[in-house]
Amino acid sequence: MPAPRRSAALVLATAVALTAAACTSSSTSSGSAATNPAALTAFTPTARGQLAQVTWNLPTGEPLSLDPAKAGDYSPSTVLSNLCEPLLRLKADYTYGPGLAASWKWTTPTTLVLDLRDDVRFWDGTAMTSADVxxxxxxQLDPATRSVNVDALRYVSAITAGGPHQVTVAFKKPDQLFVKTLTNGFGQVSEAAYLKAAGAGYGTAKGGLMCTGPFKLASxxxxxxITLTRNTAYWDRTLQPKVxxxxxxxxxxxxxxxxAxxxxxIDGSYEINTATARALAHSSVGHLYQGDSAxxxxxxxxxxTSPLADVHLVQALQLVLDRDAVIRNVYDGAAQELKTFIPSLVxxxxxxxxxxxQGYAALPAAPGVDVTKAKALVAQATTxxxxxxxxxxxxxxxxxxxLTFLQAGARQIGLDVTIKQLQPTQMSGLFYDPSLRQGLDATIVQGYVEMPDPGSYVEQMTDPGSLFNWVQYRNASVSALLARARSDADPARSAAEYNQAQALFTKDLPILPIAAPDERLFLNDRLSGAPASFAYINMPWAAYLGGTGKGNG
Incomplete structure (x- = not known):
């Protein structure tokens, strides 16, 4: 979150090849036609020139840590994606391919073998081996690490080196989701010796990092x-940084x-909000891009104990929240309506x-405003x-x-919604610290699905043991279907099992889907090349960035 993502935050991009430049699509990112007529762009035009200095903004603030095991939010992931590389590389359309692992295969239903590249070195020149992986x-299994990714290891029984450039992962039961977790922070590789020496200070301003990515942490x-410098010895010669x-x-x-x-x-920023986007829309100094998002x-x-743990009240609020008005006024049309809380880019x-x-199409349409029906649901609530x-x-x-829209609608059906604004550290902390949720009944989540699998996110809200199942939701059929989908090696069958679970939890899980915002990126005219899709969050996006020949380099 600021949302459950993978195993600690709920955390998407558009259908174009990674090498495509300025390709656009007017199709949807989240299951319904985009309200905004602007086309969605996967990549900004290919960069050609070198740049000595680029200044970038992190609109959600300074990272608390750059330890890949603890990076569960926008800011740390935006930085880390250029420093520490995962075993598999996410692409702009949310598919994935080789990264530090050149290939992978299931030798048995419960045995995964990763063949590593043999030409990768850490920033200090040390060769990457299976011991580092x-x-x-x-x-991340050690509680002292406080990894936000621990759920990825749920079914793992052992991870061993099978030689200097091969790793074998053994499972207690089949887990097809595991491969996809290797595309994000869980799969990012650090140097083993540096990890041991840094201890608890790894990823801090004092402890630093030691990774293999296209940029190095300078200060x-x-x-x-936070300043990064170009890794001139980067192994991927097709992705040498121009900055x-x-x-x-x-x-x-x-x-x-x-x-700024x-x-x-400031030369550029992801996560441009609507007010800033309006001010920048006709800027003479740069361009605003809109991309597909997860x-x-x-x-x-x-x-x-929250009143909204009663699904009747959630359903009532769904009937008084004018989603069309929210998308039009809050997002200027740069969002899509959702039938559930999982965007389709996943x-x-x-x-x-x-x-x-097919499963998404079979879900009931997001309801329109119906105050009479909403009042009837309030009357049925047991709370x-x-x-x-x-x-x-x-x-x-x-x-x-x-929330102001929601507050006005709730008032029509006898519900009193109080909006409580929390400081960033408290807001971020409430997702992990129950004491910070005291006195609260609900929160608005601006999350993201981090990996190309919808079940990865849903499990965080429905699994009885999940850190984010705050209402103690239990539906044995949903849990069983999601577990089968996670273990099923056949993609179509796994998807069908997920669809069955989805048809159930959309009825009884007390969550109110609101919208799936598009990604918004601003680049100064002297810059180009960066992906415009939300997949930037786990891509080495700055390695694509470079000059356009305009302005000073």
Missing amino acids: VASLTR WQAGES ENLTFRFITDGSTLTS LLSGQ QTVFLTPTAP WQHGPAASTYA KSRSITVAMAAGDQQSLQT
Whole structure:
């Protein structure tokens, strides 16, 4: 989250080949036609020129850690995707291919063999071997690591080196999801010796990192900036960075960011909000791009005692929230309506895309406004309370506008919604610390699905043992179907099993889907090349970035 993603945050991009430049699609990213007439772009035009310095912004603030095992949010992942590489590389359309692992195969239903590249070196010149991979993966089983990815290891019984460039993963039961987890932070590889020496300080401003990516961590000045430098010895000769120095700033205020982008103090940023997008739409200094996304916005109760743990009240709120108005006014049309809280980019380009599409099409349409029916549902609710306190991040105007729409609708059916704005650290912390959810009944989630599998996200909300199953949801049929989908080696059959689970949890899981926003990226005219799809979050996006010949390099 700021949402459950993979195993600690709920965390998408468009159908074009990784090498395509400025290809566009007017199709949907989330299961219904886009309201916004703007085409979605997977990549910005191919960069040609070298740049000595680029300054980039992280609009969600400074990372708490750059340890891949602890990176469960936008800011750390945006930085880390250029530093620490995963075993498999995510593509702009949410498919994936070889990364640090040149190939992989299931030798038995419970044995996965990864063949590693033999030409990869860490920034310090040390060759990457299977020992580094084993250390990077197995450390996440140690509670002291506090890994946000531990669910990826749910069915793993052993991870061993089968030679200097081969790793074998043994499972207690088949787990097809595991391969997909290797595309994100869980699969990012660090140097074993450096990990041991750094200990708990790994990934901090003081402890540093040791990885293999196209950029190296040069400095981290807490509260001010993080600077990366080009890795001139990077193994992938097709993806040599054109940017020599990349500095990240932490401007979270939208007005300040707008001014910095317009003045050229900041060269670019992902996650441009609507107010900033309006100010930048006709800018003479740069371009605003809109890409496909795996982001998802929804309302979820924060405790089993919440009034919204009663699905009748959630369904009632669905009937008084005017989603069309939210998409039109909050997102300026740059979002899609959702039938469930999983955006389609997660599955729409994979081997079972047609099966998933059939399951999504079979779901009931998102309901329109019906106050009379909503009042009847409120009357059926067994909970006595009609007051609901909803948390959001302070300063997040899009969440505030959305909740204001919800508040007005709720008032028509006798529900009193109080909006509580939390400071960023408290808002981020409530997803992991139950004490920070005290006094709250619900929160608006701006999450993202991080890997190309819808079940990876759904499990976080439905599994009885999940960190994010705050309402203690239990549906034995849903759990059994998702477990079968996770273990099934046949993609179409796995998708069909997921569809069966989806048909059930959309009826009784107390979550209110709101929208799937498109990705919005701003680039100064002197820059180009970066992916515009949300897949940037786990791609070495800055390695594509370079000059256009305009402005100073």
